[in-house]
Amino acid sequence: MAKSIQVAGKRIGEYRYLHTSALHELGGEIVEAVYNAAKATGLQSETDFNVVKLRKSVSEITLLNYPTFFDEAFPVLEQSWKVDISTSLYRYRAYSESSNPPILHRKELLLAPDHPDFQRFSDLTKEAEHIGLFDDTSRIGFLREWERLLQLKGYEVNDHSFLPIANDMSELSGNIEESQEIHRHLTALTRTQLSAPMQSLARYGYLDQSKSVFDYGCGKGSDVELLRDSGLDASGWDPYYSPDAIKKYSDIVNLGFVINVIEDLAERKLALASAYKLAGDCLVVSAMLENANARGGTPFKDGVRTSRNTFQKYFSQAELGAFIESVLGVEPVPVAPGIFYAFKTDGAKAAFLTRKGSQRRRPSDFTSRRLPAFRTKPKSHVSPSFRKYQNNTAILEELWTTWVNLGRAPKSNEIEKLEDIRRLLGSYPNALKVLRTVKGDEGVAILEKAHFTRYDDLTVQFAEYKFYRTPPPRPMPEQFKEDVRHFFGNLANAQSAGENSLLQVLDKQKVLSACAEAAEKGLGWLDGCSGQLIPDSILSFSAATTGGMPSLNVWGRCRL
Structure with missing residues (x-):
């Protein structure tokens, strides 16, 4: 056969x-x-x-x-x-x-799309993707590596959900001490790798040494130590382990698994509000989630009290988001199970959406191509551009990476080491010329792909603004403003492009074409279709992105 x-x-x-x-x-x-x-x-x-x-x-x-x-x-x-x-x-x-x-x-x-467990399993996969468990598929095929990866990411699996590994839950049930004092400090962990909320920040590019980080309720300070060892401006405060530390205003503030160990609701709200005040860009909030295996202990207020007189409040994902919004008055963004980002400004939120969009790209598509080192001294016929590249490889590759990430030539005010570039290469335009020459036709192809990828990212972003009835940030961040000008001309054109992209889901023939293209790539399937979308077709679809390119990831079934 x-x-x-x-x-x-x-x-x-x-x-x-x-x-x-x-x-x-x-x-x-x-x-x-x-x-x-x-x-x-x-x-x-x-x-x-x-x-x-x-x-x-x-x-x-x-x-x-x-x-x-x-x-x-x-x-x-x-x-x-x-x-x-x-x-x-x-x-x-x-x-x-x-x-x-x-x-x-x-x-x-x-499974077939109409199977009763289809949605439950799909939700599990989405959670795994948000955590970053499927980023490297070479590490997930066998049990040992999978368990190590889960521990590294700071999660455990309970039924068909991921739960962040947050606090020390040993001796959850048993005889409760007579003392009524809650010992919050006993839940603190000594970590050998970053906690789940800190790993989420790394995943979205916030731990690149450009942002200061403050850990509000840092426990034993493991996260702070690990960040400092990596060269970040990081500090923390804890009411038990570091009570004399200064509560420092920082770009990013982490409130990691703190609110779930505070038994007093008013104090819980105060901790959340206080941490938010210290954040310049974003507050990261995480908490323990409900699960069937953590219902031991004695009911106490709105949580449970353990045998060591520690307290645990278990949230659902929706409940945690609603609690954050009710206290801070801003709608938080869920980024992983038990983890939300609450932004201080529209600009910070827009920057995050840009970072989030960049996750759709495949890093291998934009790997910088370095020229092989000369084995002997360069001969006189080597062009000046190649010689300049060889003498200034590090700073030029950094510029090239920025160029590719933006999908357009960076403006001079977007370059951190502008003065060094001018000093070493004469002028900023000359640096761009050297890169164009050295990268050659392959570089041109990379830049073209980066341009279209970035255009698509921005189109999706404006489609999201339209879909959720959320206006673009005001005032617009300078980089975002330049993106709009470069790729669309003006804001009105950008909004129109986003709306047109959103309306494409009403075009049945385009939906069918997207179904067929997705099926050919192994994204979902298209079962039994003749190639024409007919009136009694059944199509369920969700907007998605693959490799930075907007597409329809469609589970479809056509009746003939």
């Missing part, structure tokens, strides 16, 4: 994976091949295996057994049977005794 597979499922290379409950989504020949593979191995679907692995052309089928597919967020593979369809011979492998078995991610991709 050589029937090509154009169906539902999770695609990895030339293979597709899908749950046996989604077999009805496949064509008859493929279903028959799966049936024959099961017959050859003597297995029963659902009982002995529940996931099928298919090649692009059905020459072999692998039957996989994930016994806890629906029970565990990231189930472990226990058994596999690889079947040669032409000979009915198969190879069996057991993983039940392995100390590092394969595990499964993005389970929703293996």
